[in-house]
Amino acid sequence: MKNAGMDESPLIRLADVTKVYHLESGDFTALNHISLNISEGEFVALMGPSGSGKSTMMNQLGILDVPSTGEIFIAGKNVAKMTSLERTHMRRDIIGYVFQKFYLIPLLSAYENVEYPLILKYKKRDITGKAAAVLKSVGFDKEMSAHRPNQLSGGQQQRVAIARALVNDPKILLCDEPTGNLDRKTGFQIMDILTGLHKEGKTVILVTHDPKIAEYAHRTIELEDGRVVGS
């Protein structure tokens, strides 16, 4: 396995990570002894057929879950040894999530959705104008900011979701099929935004089925049956 970035401490390091789900039908190994490093500033595409462990991998990278065995280090910290609150704070401060289904908070306006992570972090409403600036940077019409998610198109929602992911200046951008629910043209627009962010220095990790989308990445990790088969 080759590591694109060979820094002494990669941003993300998986060491012999295994994730086993205990189902009624028996144990299911979603990740099988995976070791890999992702350095700061990489643009990585995670590919593989359904059930190959992509989602499980994203949950691990997103600190939404911990491995059954093995260790994951993110920004130098061992995820399994953190408290639940420390993990929550890490998700808030270091990682930005972009989901296939956008997952905006339905009760909040577009602007408030972007402002929300700032409030989580600073425990007060944003008076710096950062939320508005980030929305603008993803090409989101200011007049649309007052709309609720259900009043926006898919592409608009995904822009808001990217703005929300960016607003706390995360090191890592985790994108789970960000173009999966969009038409092709809008999908490429979103990919252009992600490429721009990568150029600004973000580490972008992208899950996709689509080889055309994966082409945007500089490195592709292929998963099959919970194992890395190509990297």
Add this chain to the structure above:
Amino acid sequence: MKDIFFDLSVRSVRLNFLRSILASIGIVIGVVAISSMGMLGTNMQLSVKQQLSSNVNTVMISSDVVRTTSTAGNPITSQGIDKSTLNDIKNSAGQNVVIPIHNTRTQFTIGSTDGRGSIYGLDPNDITKFLTIAQGENIKGGSDALVGANIATNFNMNIGSRIKIGQDNISITRPTVRVAGILASRGFASDGVNTDNAIIVPDTWYTDHFGNKDLYDQVNVILQNIDTINQTEAAIDDKVNRKTEVVRISDASSRLSSISSTLGTITTFILAIGSISLVVAAVSIFNVMMMSVNERVQEIGILLSIGTEKGEVRRMFLYEAFILGIIGAGFGGICSLVIGYSVVSAMIGNTAYFFLPESIIYVPYGMIIGVIVCVLSGLYPAWRASNMDPIDALRNE
């Protein structure tokens, strides 16, 4: 700071407006029940106390102590307070006014109408010491009489009316008294002299016709200073009941406190009944909160996955319960004033005490309890929301 979690809760309540209002109605009913019941009980206590406390400075001495004989057989009751006992009472009562009272029940006839009531024999000089004459004048002796307010109204009596006393019997000519005055209404008298349905005659006339000279049914001691009630009672008890229990000594204050405590128990009981409606309200709030949590599983998943602390999610749902409680308690408070006032005026017929602090305090009490019940009902749903697994929650459609 305007809390975004509070905002989210407000929006959730607004989004599910009808459901939230219906749940709050439960709280409204609970608050109204607790407040009105509490106010009803308090107003009842206050108005009964007021009626009873007018003669609270009177010590009542009666001879209804049962004396047992040394030989087997029926216990005999003493017939009354005799002259020497009365003297003992007078000696130990000091400067206070001692009023010996004869009392029995009798039949009487006014014109052609028969009636039945109490007849009191009193020294005419004692009468004005504790009774008020509304019309006419006090009796001087002979066959004059005073009548109570009710008896005067019911039998259409005036000054100068004549009353035949005793059972109608062809062979005997019944003695007659002449109404010299009519007493003011006393209500339920806590000194044991209930004159509203009674005829009051001079003690000499009473003993001439009913006997029992120098043997009294009750002796009242009217205190000049209410604070001396215990030592006066003790002095009389020491003197009169030295060897055996001859008389029973009681006063209105002990009766008052026992009635008050009974009324207090009744108030607690009706409050408990009122609380049942709050329990029902709690169940409906719990149900609505669980619905709110279950409908927003994916939203909770989003909140948790992008870095919302568990405590913050919990807070959001507790706010929601709190808002439901505030809405319910607010309306409940207003309704309590209206309904409480109606209930008190309908059941007690006297709203003089309604706005006193000890009565009106039940409105804020009810409201606070309503809000607390709401927040308590929201605890488990909030806990459940905050402890969801974000991955499972996100997957929930």
